[in-house]
Amino acid sequence: MPSSFRTPRQVKIGDLAAIAGTTPRAIRHYHEIGLLPEPERGADDRRRYGYEDMIRLLWIRRMADAGIALDDIRAAFTTADADSGDGIADTLERLAETLAEQEAELRRQRTAVRRMRTEGSRMGLLSDVVTERLKGLPEDSLRQADLxxxxxxxxxxxxxxxxVQATRFAVLATHPALRADSDRIDAAEEALDDSVAVDDPRVAQVAAERHAFENALHAAIEESGLDKADDALFDTWDSAGGREAGSMSAVEAAGKMPYDFSPARLRCMELAAELSAQA
Structure with missing residues (x-):
């Protein structure tokens, strides 16, 4: 290659912009933020740029196109000017790490979208450990409200x-009589609104019905064998340092849910828990 190609004559800002695939306005901005040194004006009051300016501008454009922020490019060149290029290498290494993290996040998002398309919008939003409990159920046996x-x-x-909650829904989906009882008791509990006093006889009656239903549901869960899977989950939870699920009362669990329970309904939960403790 002729030496004149390797060391071209100085060029004006418009020619430099055309070579680098940018605009004179962008080059002026690089001057303003200290990214590209601004050459002295010549006798004709025009700036002219040499070969090193061209190389630096090409680096700036390539790095910017790769997603590196202009502030990071400027810091890289500042370090490179002082230590012969290590600054650029460090910046590119950080960029590679960032891109790897973004790529991993994109893979996670694609997996989530694929699951939602395969399982259905609501089912796909749940984690694998939850959807595993619901596999093999009859088509349309799960309600949208359950999901x-x-x-x-x-x-x-x-x-x-x-x-653990999915275990309950899985059993209810295959036991119509239990599902009917569940719906009836849920409705009775919802009727214990703010107009009902905590000592209203209906509170104790619904609590007794809830206690009897939970016993029947637990028996069905044991018969299905899913109680062993729940025990394994508790063991995993405890070994990971989490609180044992069985130690949380119904009232404590209700307090964590984003629902506003009436005093009568909370009292109903307390009575049902007392009946379970007595049993």
Whole structure:
């Protein structure tokens, strides 16, 4: 290659911009922020740029196109000018780490979207440990309200807490009589609103019905064998330093949920818990 190509004559700002694929306005901005040294004006009051300016500008453009912030590019060149290039190498290494993190996040997002498309919008939002409990159920046996409830539970109590709740929904989905009882008692509890006094006889009656239902549901869970899977989850939870799920009362759990329970309903929960303790 002729030496004249390797060391071209000095060029004006418009020619430099054209070579680097940018604009004179961008070059002036690089001058203003100290990224590109500003050459002295010649006798015709025009700036002219040499070969080193061109190389530096090409580096700036390539690094900016790669996603490096202008402040980081400036810091890299400042260090490079002082120690013969290590600053640029350090900046590129940090960029490579950032891109690797972004790539991992994109993979996670693609996996989540793929799960939502495969499992369905609500099912796909749940973690694997929760959806594993719901596999193999009859088509349309799960209610949308169940999946919404699992989403809230997982957000507050984590995947293990939601998986335990998923066990209940899985059994209810295959036991129509229990599902009917569950709906009836849920409705009775919701009727214990602020208009109901805590000593109203209905409070104790609904608590007794809840206690009997929970016993029947627990028996069905044992029969299905899913109680062993729940025990394994508790062991995992405890070994990870989490609180043992069984030590949290219904009232404590209710306090963590984003619902406003009436005093009568809270009293109903307390009475049901007392009945369970007596049993």
């Amino acid at each position: 919404d409830s699992l989403l809230v539970t997982e957000r507050i109590f984590g995947p293990l807490g939601a998986a």
